[in-house]
Amino acid sequence: MSILENKISVEQRFAKRKKTEYHVFSSEVEDASLIEKWVGITQPENVLIDPETYRFLRNKRIEWKFDNDNSLVAVEIKDQGDQGEVKDE
Numbered sequence: 001m002s003i004l005e006n007k008i009s010v011e012q013r014f015a016k017r018k019k020t021e022y023h024v025f026s027s028e029v030e031d032a033s034l035i036e037k038w039v040g041i042t043q044p045e046n047v048l049i050d051p052e053t054y055r056f057l058r059n060k061r062i063e064w065k066f067d068n069d070n071s072l073v074a075v076e077i078k079d080q081g082d083q084g085e086v087k088d089e
Helices: 051-057
Strands: 002-005 014-017 020-025 039-041 047-049 062-066 072-077
Touching: 002 051, 020 072, 039 051, 047 051
Parallel strands: 020 047
Antiparallel strands: 002 072, 014 020, 039 047, 062 072
């Protein structure tokens, strides 16, 4: 298991597109205004993520981590072994 911290400044961790509110996440940049094109994720949470971070996380089993203010602070990357133990019977 490993954890990637959200580098986006606290003031920029929420965005609204049309009527949908998104969390904003990047493990690469601190200033959200520097990203020209975001990748939108809608399951299980609405998250806008920069393309580089998305490429790194793609096809990995992840879990978003939030603080007490419901701000996205990190993503936990689950190891293959974290998927649950299979027992032979």
